[in-house]
Amino acid sequence: MDNLRGRPVLDVSDLPNVAFGSKNVSWLANVLYMTIEGTMFALVIASYFYLRTRSTEWPPGNSPPYIWFGVANSILLLISILPAYWVKTKAPTGDRGKVRLGLLILSLFGAACILVRIYEFTALNCRWSDNAYASCVWILMGIHSGHIVTEWIETLTLLSISFTDKMEGMRMADAAINSDYWYFVVITGWIVNFIIYATPRFL
């Protein structure tokens, strides 16, 4: 043996190699990612209100979006918190079956939200090129729809992984973090729906 040395050591071999919750570095990355996306939403919403101050009529010449699709979407989002929460609590226990089921339900909700969102687009009562108000409405809805679709695909990917033997350890932690991202989609969805459906009716 070369380079024999005697010195004190800090032995980390008995530390786990999986972490759940805020200990996990991917959790932290997800929080930073949500901060980025949240800032983007905040800026587009700020632009919406800024443009409102530049207009005498709001919406200018359009009728507000048809409200019931928005209501349906909001209710779907709200209920979808349940399977997301379930996945998050089951993942640390290592129960692959339950996590798989939870991911399946969550992806069904995701699909339903996307379907409703398609109807919402057709019922916005404006075209993006009509005026600045319409452009804001479409971009808000568009960004959020992008999030729903991305999240849905991520859920489906995790679902697929959950049918293989690779679904353990850190992959279970990823499933739990996916739920955090789903919460973000729900919260931003409610905010976006409020801006799009409620504010034109009283601003």
Add this chain to the structure above:
Amino acid sequence: MFASVLSTMGSVLVALYQASPLSPGGHSALHPSAPQAAHIEWLYWVIFWICFSAFVLTFAVFTRGSARTYISQPEPLPPIKEHPNDSKAVWYVGGAIAVTVLSLFAVLFMSVITGKQVEGATAEKNVLTIQITGHQWWWEIQYPNSQAYQTITTANEIHVPAGRRVIILTKSADVIHSFWAPSITGKRDVIPGPSSAFSFEVDKPGIYHGQCAEFCGLQHAHMGFSVIAEPEDQFEAWEKEQIAPARDPTTPDQLRGRQVFLTHACVMCHTIRGTDAGSRVGPDLTHIASRKMIAAETLPNTRGDLAGWISDPQVIKPGTLMVPNPMQPDDLQALITYLGSLQ
């Protein structure tokens, strides 16, 4: 070789002279001819001397500190573990921060005061209002009047009575421009949308140059204007002339020239009041001969320059919105004679 060295040194000296407050300039922020620019110049020098002192002090202390602790041995000394003088240094650093804060407060305070002075008194009698519209790449100047036939429309040359307050209302016809005459006052961006207003009064009669100061496309560099301040009586005389419609041609050449004007592309863009030409796309030419420069202060208003400009403006201002106008030389000469009569 020697000659080029000499000429470079000469250029440096000329540059130094020109950079100094000694040299004259009709368009320097440091040679004010209006109280607005004068207030700003005062503030500039105060802040300059504060900053200069800060620089000298800081750099001197830095240099002194470096010199007094400098060790020239090549081998790195072991890192110092004890810092007995640090507690004293805390007071110096704290003091320096305090001085910095106080100086910044002073700058803020004086800036706010000066800003208010520049905006000036709000209500004043006998104010002259001028509407300025920025176009790519010229300035439309209008002196609004409740009587439409007494409204003056001209381009790029702004006459003001010396000593009287002028309010400028800004408008843009296309993109963002910026109206800036450094010896008169600070600049104001000319933005599509609600009008922005600012005011000034020029003390001394004279010609003061200005230029667009917000990048607005290909010929941003050639979008100048001039402010001509004149005594009240001269200004009124100018106003009277500008209100009058275009002089009728008196010679056959001028007549032919007007005919050329009315039958070529000119009428698509230019107005000459008193004729049928009424387009507002380009500058109003009713009194073009009264202006000293053409093409937004790019060329002097001479026969030769005007001929070159009309024949092919793209050579002088590539990208300008005025099309080339190839025509027979006789026609061109007649046209210039006619335009030259439009005092």
Add this chain to the structure above:
Amino acid sequence: MAISEPVLVADSDHIARLAQTWRQPPGFWGWFSNVHHTAIGTRYMVTSFIFLGLGGILAALMRIQLARPENGFLSPDTYNQFFTMHGSTMIFLFAVPMMFQGLGLYLVPLICGTRNIAFPRLAAFSYYIYLGGGLLLWIGLLTNTGADVGWFSYVPLAGPAFSPGKRADFWAQMITFTEVSALATAICIAVTILRHRAPGMTLNRMPIILWEKLVISFMIIFAMPSVMVVSSMLLLDRLIGTQFFNLALGGDVLLYQHLFWFFGHPEVYIIFLPGTAIVSTMVPVFSRRHIFGYTWIVVSVVATGFLGFGLWVHHMFATGIPQMSASFFTAASLVIVVPTATQFFCWIATIWNGRLQPRIPMLWIFGFFFVFLIGGLSGVMLASVPVNWQVHDTYFVVAHFHYVLIGGALFPMFAGLYYWLPKITGRMMDSTLCHWHFWLFFIGFNMTFFTMHFLGLRGMPRRIYTYSPDMHWGALNMLATCGVVFMTAGLVVFLVNFFHSKAYGDPAGNNPWAAGSLEWATTSPPPHYNFSELPTVNGREALWDNEPDQPIVVGLRDDVPEVLVTNTLDSDPEYREESAGPSIWPFLTSITVSAAFVGSIFTAWAIPVGAPPVIVTLIGWLWPRGHSPSAPVEAKERLTHG
């Protein structure tokens, strides 16, 4: 875990296993799979330096055009493309990629005392995306589609009505590329600093450069979305007819400026703070003592990060906003001087109460003191609204920002290169050539840019391709152009020094500067596993403050790439994380994403058509592979007693 009694550690087998585990694949395709932070950081530095050169060439050509009045060297269209490309290249393709991404990715894991950056594949992806954005913009210039409406591309000039064609779209989409890259890097660096520091490196013992990179990561996270939003709005207005900036249909021109400068002002601090961090790193090393006022400096860096978001309207003082609002932004712009001044005073105190043994990097720090101080003070002048009304959009501003950007970033960058290139290449740089480089550049820089203060005061606006001889600006412009010769000569000397030293320079050894931070605790250049023994830390300058028997970390696996995750405040070990090994997926994903981004310049259909390949490559990236993490532990670092 235990802090054990002295043990014998079997070094050579362990090192051999580490080298094998952490090796990055060789060869052509191996290059595209490399995920080690030193390789990615080096790529950023090389690529951004090339963009510095390209941007500099454009500037030289612009200066030739402006040397004489009514010069015909460049047409107005070419000139407009050049000044736009110069600014955009320097800000988006050089400054952040070099100062934050390049130096950051290379140094942060080493200074933290860990083996690789967090999320290595994301870091690799960020480089390819950055390269894609740079290529997009420059291929644009070379195909007569160069952006030509200024690096901030104001509307309505950049809108569909006044900028037909695709030039502004190339610019706007380049923004998307580079901002995605910067955001990705910010996440990697922030997580590394927060969770991968060596045990014992509490927040209170973190080197200032890590504080600065952390603050910048958060600034990027909050600022970059703004420019993403505004450039996307511009693209949408141009491509599919949205009306965000169309006055006639409810849009607003100033909305663009607010959104742009909400990003734009923090951006300049994102460029400047790395400069201050480099100064805070070197002043202690060459004064042979800990930095004076560590806490004050950390507070100043964090305060600058926050305050930087409150100044943006000072770019809009001439738009006619009410004086009350303007004065608020004057106050904010002056307040931010205080943390920077605090840092200056602490540096001076460090030198004053230290023993100054300067080496060639310090020459550039002296230059920084001179140049940045002038720039900062001209900034104080600009913060004053009435003065701003005169000098806004003139060469006075051009002088100011070149003094702060070149003084505040480029001078420290050169200091950093002379300081860290020995670590990166293993060879010392030549001292004489460094002096020539410095003085040529310093003289040339001041000749060019100090002159511009006068030009601005004398009425010369920005972004004009020529001027009349009647303005009497000719001599000053000629002087400014002459400075370019000196600066170019200086840069050539640097390149000669770099290439010559890389081949023939004196071997650097581990720690040629006898510095205190952890990157100097390993070989030059470092191996792919960074440290043969992972360190623990006992003070702010690890190598100076460590005990003679400072413990090392053992127990991480050496048959799979494993890094230690510690907690944020105290850096206590928490768990072991498997670090991603080499992978081609970041590169493939950058191809699909680039295709979608570039396609969307031309048609909105690029998004639905381009999305499926992106999804495929992302799934390939994220799909778990290799062994299962819960398999029995193979070869841990063995402890042999006795």
